[in-house]
Every structure is written in C-alpha cells, then in structure tokens.
Amino acid sequence: MSLANIVQRGWDAVAVGDFDSLVTDYMDEMQFIMPGQTDVVEGRTAFRSALNNIGQALPAGFHITGLRHIEGDKEVVSIVEWESDRVDASQLMILFKFIGDKIYEERWFVDTEQWRAAL
DSSP, X not given: OOHHHHHHHHHHHHHTXXXXXXXXXXXXXXXXXXXXXXXXXXXXXXXXXXXXXXXXXXXTTOEEEEEEEEEETTEEEEEEEEEOSSOSSEEEEEEEEEETTEEEEEEEEOOHHHHHHHO
C-alpha cells in the first residue's frame, strides 16, 4: 500500500469519527504538531485522547471542501481546501512523515493569523 493510501485511510476514518482506526497507522512515539508549531502532542495515546476534543481545536463550521496528496520519499503532504463560518475558502497543508508504513510525525501548516481569527 502506498503511503498516500495510508494517509487517505486516515482521512476516511476521521470522516466517520473512527479515531481508534486512525491511530493504528501511527507509531507509539509519534508527534502531532498543530498550527503555530508550538502546540505539540507527544505519543499515540495522548494523540488519541486529544482527538476526542478535535472539534474545539477547529474553527466553528470547519468543513473540508477538497483534499489531495503528494507522496515523496517517506512522507506525504495533504493539501486540504477548507471553509468555516468565518472563512469562505482557504487551504492548509499537513506533512506526514513515515518510518516504514507508520506515521511518526504529523505537522500542520496554516496561515496562523487567519486560523486564529476563524476560531
């Protein structure tokens, strides 16, 4: 299975709220780094717990309108088109770094000023 297919499987799990399935593709000692690059969740168990409150970390009315992946050497970038109650249209990128077929880092890149204004 390609790394992009693993990432897409994760997005599919998120779409139906199946966070237990999502985290099976992550290493135990993974890192999740959110917008601003200072909010870091360390470890798969902590990441899984944080997913219970994901709605609070996203802008009100957050909705993905488009999604595509670019696969590189041991990494995948998801380009996410999104909108929310306060943002008509925008994009963000998420970098997934792999060891073998497991994700060890997920890092979000967004326009942090726009993101904060949307919260």
